[in-house]
Amino acid sequence: MRVLLTGGTGLLGRAIIRQAAREAPGVELLAPPRADLDLLDRAALRAWFNANRVDAVIHSAARVGGIQANLDDPEGFLIDNLRLDDALMSAADAAGVGRLIYIGSSCMYPRDHRQPLVEEDLLAGPLEPSNEGYALAKIVGAKRCAAISAAKGRAWRTIIPCNLFGVDDHFGSHGAHLVAAAIAKIVEARDNGAGSVTIWGDGHARREFLEADHLARFLLRILPDLSTLPDCLNVGAGRDHAVNDYYRMIADVAGYDGAFTHDLSRPAGMSAKLISSDRAAMFGYRPPEDLTAALSRAVAACERGRVN
Numbered sequence: 524m525r526v527l528l529t530g531g532t533g534l535l536g537r538a539i540i541r542q543a544a545r546e547a548p549g550v551e552l553l554a555p556p557r558a559d560l561d562l563l564d565r566a567a568l569r570a571w572f573n574a575n576r577v578d579a580v581i582h583s584a585a586r587v588g589g590i591q592a593n594l595d596d597p598e599g600f601l602i603d604n605l606r607l608d609d610a611l612m613s614a615a616d617a618a619g620v621g622r623l624i625y626i627g628s629s630c631m632y633p634r635d636h637r638q639p640l641v642e643e644d645l646l647a648g649p650l651e652p653s654n655e656g657y658a659l660a661k662i663v664g665a666k667r668c669a670a671i672s673a674a675k676g677r678a679w680r681t682i683i684p685c686n687l688f689g690v691d692d693h694f695g696s697h698g699a700h701l702v703a704a705a706i707a708k709i710v711e712a713r714d715n716g717a718g719s720v721t722i723w724g725d726g727h728a729r730r731e732f733l734e735a736d737h738l739a740r741f742l743l744r745i746l747p748d749l750s751t752l753p754d755c756l757n758v759g760a761g762r763d764h765a766v767n768d769y770y771r772m773i774a775d776v777a778g779y780d781g782a783f784t785h786d787l788s789r790p791a792g793m794s795a796k797l798i799s800s801d802r803a804a805m806f807g808y809r810p811p812e813d814l815t816a817a818l819s820r821a822v823a824a825c826e827r828g829r830v831n
Contacts, residue, residue, distance in 0.1 A: 530584030568614035579622035601656030678749035689735035690824035724791030726767035761810030
C-alpha cells in the first residue's frame with residue numbers, strides 16, 4: 524500500500540516512519556519534507572497527487588503547541604490549521620484517495636465534561652478557551668472527513684488521540700506540551716544543581732499521555748480496514764494522572780531529588796480530559812501497560828539532545 528504521510532518530521536510522523544520500517548513491510552510511506560511539498564500550496568498538492576498515485580493518506584501535519592503558544596496566537600492556530608487541512612483534503616479528494624486518517628485531538632472535546640469522554644461528546648458543550656482556536660480547526664477537519672465519506676463512499680476517518688509524547692518531542696521549546704516541557708525542566712535542573720522546579724498552576728489538573736510510537740503502531744494496523752471504523756475513534760492511554768504526578772514520575776526516572784514549587788499565575792488548562800478507548804478496543808487496540816518505560820525513553824532522548 525502506497526501512503527502519503529504529512530507531518531513526517533513531527534513527533535507522530537517520525538514515530539509512524541519508525542514503526543512502518545519495523546512492523547509494516549507492505550506499507551510504502553511517502554513523506555516529502557516541506558521543501559519538496561508545501562501543504563499550503565494548492566497547485567503543488569494537485570501536481571503531487573497526479574504524479575504520485577497513493578492508496579491512502581495519514582494526515583498528521585498540523586500547527587501544534589502548548590498552552591502558552593495557543594494563548595499567544597489563538598487566531599493563528601485556528602486559521603493556519605484550517606488552511607492546511609483544506610488544501611490537503613481538497614487535493615486528496617480531487618485525486619480520489621479512498622482512505623485517509625485525520626489526526627484529531629482531545630482538545631476537540633468540551634471542557635469540564637463527563638469523564639471519560641466518549642466520541643458522542645463532540646460539540647456537547649463549550650470548548651476550553653486556552654486552545655479553542657486549535658480545537659475548532661480540528662472539529663472542522665473531522666466533520667469534513669465524515670461528510671466526504673458519507674457523500675462519496677470514502678474511508679476517511681478521524682482518530683482522536685490523547686496527548687502524545689515521545690523521543691522526538693520538542694523538549695523545552697515554546698510549543699512543548701506538558702511531558703516534554705517537564706522533562707526538559709527537570710533534566711536541566713538536575714544537571715545545573717537547581718534546588719527546585721516550577722510547575723504551572725497548582726498541579727491538580729489531570730492529563731492523559733500516550734507514547735507516540737504506541738499510537739503509530741495502531742494506525743498502521745488499522746489502515747487497511749478503515750472502512751470498518753466509525754467516523755471518529757478515541758485512542759488513549761486508558762488512565763490519566765495529575766500534573767504533579769507526572770513531574771514526580773519524571774523526577775524519579777531522571778534521578779532528580781529537588782523540590783517543586785507552583786506558579787499559580789500561570790494557566791493550567793482543562794481540569795481533566797480523559798478519553799474512553801473502549802470503542803477502539805473493538806478494533807484491536809490495547810493501551811500500554813508501562814508508562815515508566817516510555818518516560819525513560821523520552822528522558823534519555825532529552826539527555827542526548829543536551830549532550831549533542
